[in-house]
Amino acid sequence: MLENQHKRSLISDISRLKLLMPWIGHMALDQLHRGSLEPWVMQRRQEGAAAATINHGLKVVRRILNLAASEWVDEYGMTWLLAAPKIKLLPETDRRPPYPLTWEEQTRLFKELPGHLEKMALFAVNTGCRDQEICNLRWDWEVAVPELGTRVFLIPGTQVKNGDDRLVVLNRIALSVVESLRGSHPTHVFTYRGKPVFRMLNSAWLRARQKAGLPQVRVHDLKHTFGRRLRAAGVSFEDRQDLLGHRSGRITTHYSAAELTKLLDAANSVCDREGNQPQLVVLRRRYAA
Template sequence: MSVVRLSEAVVQQLICPPQRSHFEVYDLQIRGLYVDVQRSGRMAYRLRYSQDGVKRHMTLGDARLITLDEARQEARARLRQLRASSDPERNLLDVNALSVEEFFVDQYLPYVKTYKRSWGTDESMIRNHILPQLGAQAMAAVRAPDIARMVQSMKEKDFAPGTINRMLVLLRYGYKLALRWKVEGLEVNPAQDLKNIKNDNKIERYLTPEQTVALMAAVRESENPALQNIVPFLIYTGARKREALDARWADIDWQQSSWKIPKTKSGKIRHVPLSTGALELLGRMRAWSGLKAPGSDLLFPNPRTGLPFVSIYYSWDTARKQAGVPELRIHDLRHSFASFLVNAGRSLYEVQELLGHADIRTTSRYAHLKRDRLMEAVQVIRLE
């Protein structure tokens, strides 16, 4: 058995391994839907489900004759019928009712893709958490207890509170859109009154001056020569990793000592002031780029492709271990930027502006750093 993102092209190319009589390839979109590929070459779409505690399956059609979309539509209809027969009080679960899967896959995702840069995170959340639990239900049939059971199931599987809360936020927003778009039969938002679970496990790390020295020494020895520029750039600017990896020379304003970030998490253009240290770093990089990467407009081009790095995880992981900080995340460099500012006496408002936070509450996590600094300051008062 294997589970893949099925497409029409993938299905038509499936071949049964010679040592097997048949094998099953499950769909990622609809739980229980799979293609049964036989040694003879025959293929059928089938649906596996559980009824009265017994695992069963049904054949939906020949995979050479019906399309994947038709198989998915048939699977949705059969699952709704099965659920309706097991819960006759839910009259809204007829075959014509819009299911949770149909709404979030066919309506919600196409909409958020038009404006939301992080739509991929939503897609993953929908596929991995919402559809397996609620996908076959009609939108109008979902009740708060259904979502509460999903939350409890995720807690029992040790999912992080942040993951569960993001799922709740997505459901609330999805149902808000569904109400706005007047989905038939829908009258209330079942996720509206469910509270987020308490999240006390926020991990925030800050570089000490000693750790900063050790980290810089490690990145200078990295097999990825770009890392020795990327890491200090992140510390100097407090930028997010993706913002830095996509940065271009055209967005550096040398006269105003400023860097324009055209695509931010909030979707707004942000201008980051560049310190003397950042400008000196960029000056060295520009001289190096003129010799090593002519024509490239990227600050940190991948030397093999000339495009932005997709990932720098392995070189980063090696460097942080060599520096003695194996748990340090790249995003912690952004936290360190903020901690350096707060401990130098800068206000939280200034930190908010420099980090590009839309809400001061996001920045307030650094308030304890200022209190620590003030506590240290009052220690100089001694009466003996």
């Protein structure tokens, strides 16, 4: 981790290793191979993880083993491993298409989520942010826009998948979620029991989607849901790209009040739809204290 501080995927890699540690944390490096990883692979399969998701974890292990056999040496100049085992990845033939939620499905799923995860999901479906952008969201990335009476977040490119700074426009519901969390933690917006959350796709999410009868829904589908609703509301392609963080950082660093007003209006266009406003009322009541 110390050697890879520059990687945008560092936080994701850490979360993947945390999932692996209960299965391999007691093993020496020379005991790790594709066979010793198989129990973890089988467990992730049973949890409904896609092959691509499992492969991300296998790639982290493979990278560590390759470094241990090529670059990392002991006090005698010997590499930690004589040779790195071959870590074969799963065939990614089960890639599932996006599954945008209907309003009824959103209500059903969110009702089964624990409070902290419900807030994160509601923020995701109203901003189009990715899992790690939400988990890593910090208060010092918040920027007040007094001329519009609102706030935005500017996520540094080092924390964004495409490497560009990410402008997060807060519609009424997303802003309400943020305000309900203000002051609860000194650095991070979303936390659980006083600590930042590493990932939204956890056991609580898996249980909730099963109870809701939506085993196919992934965290990333919340982003697709926001995009689909923007399109249904008649938001232009370019504005959808900006709101979803797909385009370059031209607006994040040089936006005008007019441009931001247009994006804010577009983001708010998904608020007053059946199923979304009642969810906001529930949050306000539950977290009013």
